[in-house]
Every structure is written in structure tokens, then in C-alpha cells.
Amino acid sequence: MKQEHTSPVLTDSPPLAKSRLGIPSPLLLCSPPAPSYTSRSLSGRLLTSPQKKSMLSTLEDVRENGWLDAMKASSPPRKGAVRDGNSIFAMHENAEAAYNSWKLKYPSALSSFEQLVTFAKGKSFVLFLDYDGTLSPIVDDPDAAFMSDAMRATVRELVKLFPTAIISGRSRHKVNEFVALSELYYAGSHGMDIMGPVRSSEPSNYSESCVRSTDKEGKEVSLFQPAREFIPMIEEVFKSLVECTKEINGVKVENNKFCVSVHYRCVDEDSWDIIANHVFNILEGYPKLRVCHGRKVLEIRPIIKWDKGKAVEFLLESLGLNDGLDVFPIYIGDDRTDEDAFKALREKGQGCGILVSAYPRPSSAFYSLKDPSEVMAFLQSLVKWKMSGEL
Numbered sequence: 001m002k003q004e005h006t007s008p009v010l011t012d013s014p015p016l017a018k019s020r021l022g023i024p025s026p027l028l029l030c031s032p033p034a035p036s037y038t039s040r041s042l043s044g045r046l047l048t049s050p051q052k053k054s055m056l057s058t059l060e061d062v063r064e065n066g067w068l069d070a071m072k073a074s075s076p077p078r079k080g081a082v083r084d085g086n087s088i089f090a091m092h093e094n095a096e097a098a099y100n101s102w103k104l105k106y107p108s109a110l111s112s113f114e115q116l117v118t119f120a121k122g123k124s125f126v127l128f129l130d131y132d133g134t135l136s137p138i139v140d141d142p143d144a145a146f147m148s149d150a151m152r153a154t155v156r157e158l159v160k161l162f163p164t165a166i167i168s169g170r171s172r173h174k175v176n177e178f179v180a181l182s183e184l185y186y187a188g189s190h191g192m193d194i195m196g197p198v199r200s201s202e203p204s205n206y207s208e209s210c211v212r213s214t215d216k217e218g219k220e221v222s223l224f225q226p227a228r229e230f231i232p233m234i235e236e237v238f239k240s241l242v243e244c245t246k247e248i249n250g251v252k253v254e255n256n257k258f259c260v261s262v263h264y265r266c267v268d269e270d271s272w273d274i275i276a277n278h279v280f281n282i283l284e285g286y287p288k289l290r291v292c293h294g295r296k297v298l299e300i301r302p303i304i305k306w307d308k309g310k311a312v313e314f315l316l317e318s319l320g321l322n323d324g325l326d327v328f329p330i331y332i333g334d335d336r337t338d339e340d341a342f343k344a345l346r347e348k349g350q351g352c353g354i355l356v357s358a359y360p361r362p363s364s365a366f367y368s369l370k371d372p373s374e375v376m377a378f379l380q381s382l383v384k385w386k387m388s389g390e391l
């Protein structure tokens with residue numbers, strides 16, 4: 001499905017000629033991305049000035065690179081301007097009016113359900129679902145982000161009818177534990193840890209990072225971990241971050257195996273720059289890691305050319321469903337990292353993204369849903385539609 005608006009998605013810079021970590025092609029290491037809210041100056045400075053900088057200059061870097069702005073922007077904006085690309089998209093005193101106006105561009109997948117199934121006529125749906133903020137509501141404690149029984153029952157029905165995968169920023173193990181359903185595919189660490197079906201031949205390009213394994217039930221599966229070599233580095237960074245943030249009230253550092261999340265949702269806003277400063281400082285010693293901004297969280301991850309969009313492509317290929325003519329993938333997610341998947345579908349001209357958001361935001365998605373309860377209603381509509389045989 002094509003829609004005419006520019007993508008806000010920030011992509012990686014071109015890959016370096018050689019990977020010192022020996023990452024197999026096409027997963028060559030990339031330079032850190034250059035958007036204002038990432039560690040843009042990190043690698044450049046490392047090349048020219050390896051000595052440790054003072055706390056003051058690091059704080060300036062944090063500000064100069066827009067980290068604090070991005071941290072503040074990772075929650076619903078206050079009344080006023082809502083940016084879309086380079087232009088002001090909406091300016092309303094009334095948040096509801098702004099939301100309704102935004103929905104003209106990103107229609108509700110519920111009220112547009114008939115249109116969506118018409119677009120998909122003759123094709124098979126494949127579902128890709130994000131976890132936090134999509135299947136479970138956002139809560140203060142990341143360890144308590146439970147999925148409701150009703151949502152689990154809905155997903156259980158869904159997976160009987162459509163190939164379904166969960167693609168989360170969490171560790172695969174953790175998201176599997178939360179969802180607790182065995183009939184679907186799981187991708188953790190923003191797609192850097194995928195447990196998928198075994199194929200007679202692994203998807204082309206990816207075979208070097210695929211190994212055969214068994215799941216909890218002893219079934220043979222294929223495990224794809226393109227950033228396996230980063231595990232010790234991530235562990236090291238996790239420990240350092242736990243240590244240096246331990247005095248900050250409310251901070252939580254989560255080890256997601258191939259990435260680390262530094263949560264500041266429960267931290268007083270006055271201390272956010274201290275957190276950003278610690279992360280920035282630590283990452284100076286790890287030029288092969290970068291930072292992304294999620295919902296009140298700094299996500300530290302390897303600089304490899306891999307994201308949720310690549311994970312979608314990989315899973316479609318693994319499932320033997322990458323034929324654009326017969327398949328209609330739907331990706332539902334709420335976070336910035338989900339934009340990579342929305343963008344991938346848009347670029348393929350296949351299927352559509354559905355952004356879960358209760359406030360106006362620029363996106364590469366096609367439709368929107370307000371919150372996890374609307375996600376559940378949408379998934380139930382899909383189940384009902386398929387059961388009624390309206391194909």
C-alpha cells in the first residue's frame with residue numbers, strides 16, 4: 001500500500017568496508033546514524049580525540065546531540081505544535097481535535113476495516129506484533145507489563161488462523177514468558193534474536209547467522225542471531241550502567257541480551273541529563289554500540305544493519321511468504337523502533353503498518369489504533385472476518 005508522506009524513520013549510514021568483528025555480509029557494521037538525537041559525534045570524536053573528556057564537555061555533547069530533547073519527546077507532547085517531517089502538521093489547543101485531524105492521515109484500522117480487507121482481497125494475512133504498548137499497556141515497571149488474559153485469548157485465536165510473529169525490543173526469552181503461547185514466532189532484541197521455522201534451506205543471505213536449535217517443547221527450530229558476537233560487550237555495558245546509575249532513584253537498567261534498555265520513566269526529570277551523561281560516557285568506550293530512543297527509555301544496541309524491518313523481511317522469507325502477490329503482511333507497533341518495520345513494508349509496497357498511538361505522531365504506518373484495547377478489537381475483527389469465510 002502506498003501513501004504519500006515522507007518517512008520520519010532514521011536509517012543507518014552506509015556500511016563500513018570491512019567488519020572487524022567479522023559480521024557476515026549483508027550485516028556489515030554501519031557508522032552510527034546521524035540524526036540529531038543519536039550519538040552522532042561519538043565515533044568522529046573517538047577517531048580524533050581518544051582521551052577521556054571532562055564531565056562538563058560530555059554534558060554539552062548530550063545537549064548538543066539533542067539527547068535531552070529526544071528524552072523529553074518520548075512521551076506525549078504538550079498542547080501545541082505537532083511536527084510532521086519539516087512542516088507543522090497540526091496546531092490545536094484541543095488535543096482531541098489534533099488527534100482527529102491526524103487521523104485523517106492515519107485512519108483508524110478499526111473504522112477502515114472493510115477498506116483494509118478489500119485492499120488485501122485474495123491475499124493471505126501475516127501478522128507481526130510488537131509487545132509493549134501494543135499487546136500490553138505501558139506501565140511504570142517493565143517487569144510488570146503483563147498481557148491481559150483477554151488479549152492472550154485473542155492472540156491464541158489469531159495464530160490458529162494466520163501466521164503470526166511477535167517482534168519486540170525485549171529479550172526473546174522475556175517476551176516469550178509474557179506472551180506464553182507456543183504457536184507463534186518470537187523475535188527479541190529488536191529482531192536480533194529470531195526463533196523461526198526450520199526450512200530445508202535457510203533464507204539466502206542469512207545462512208551464516210542461522211543455527212538449528214530446539215524450542216521449549218523440543219521442536220526443531222531455526223535460530224537467527226546476527227549480533228551474537230556482541231553478547232559479551234552488551235553484558236559488560238549492562239554491568240557498567242547498573243553500577244553507575246545505582247544512586248539514581250527510579251532508574252532501571254534491563255539486559256535484553258543483544259541490547260540494553262535504560263529506563264527513566266520513574267526518574268525525576270531533573271536527573272535525566274545525569275542518566276544521558278552516564279550512557280554517553282560509557283558509550284565513548286564502545287564505538288560499535290549506538291543509542292536509540294524509545295518510550296522513556298534509552299536503548300543501547302550494536303551498530304549492525306539490522307532492525308525490526310529486516311526482521312520482518314527475514315521472517316517472511318523464512319516462512320516462505322515473501323511473494324508480494326499472495327501475501328499481505330500487517331505490522332502493528334507503537335514505538336520508534338517499529339517505524340523500521342512500517343518503512344520496510346512501505347518500501348516493499350506490500351501490506352501495511354498500523355501505528356498504535358493516542359496522540360499525533362509522524363509515522364510510516366498507514367493506519368492507526370489508539371491503544372492496546374483497540375489492537376485487541378482489531379485482532380478480534382480479523383478473526384471474526386476469517387471465520388465468517390469472507391475471503
Ligand SMILES: O=P(O)(O)OC[C@H]1O[C@H](O[C@H]2O[C@H](CO)[C@@H](O)[C@H](O)[C@H]2O)[C@H](O)[C@@H](O)[C@@H]1O
Nearest residue numbers: 131132138139140142145168169261265295297
Ligand atoms: O519493542 P517493544 O516490545 O515495544 O519493546 C520496547 C521496550 O519496551 C519495554 O519498555 C517500555 O515498556 C515498559 C512497560 O510498559 C515501560 O515501563 C517503559 O517505559 C517502556 O519504554 C521494555 O522494558 C524494553 O526493554 C523494550 O525495549
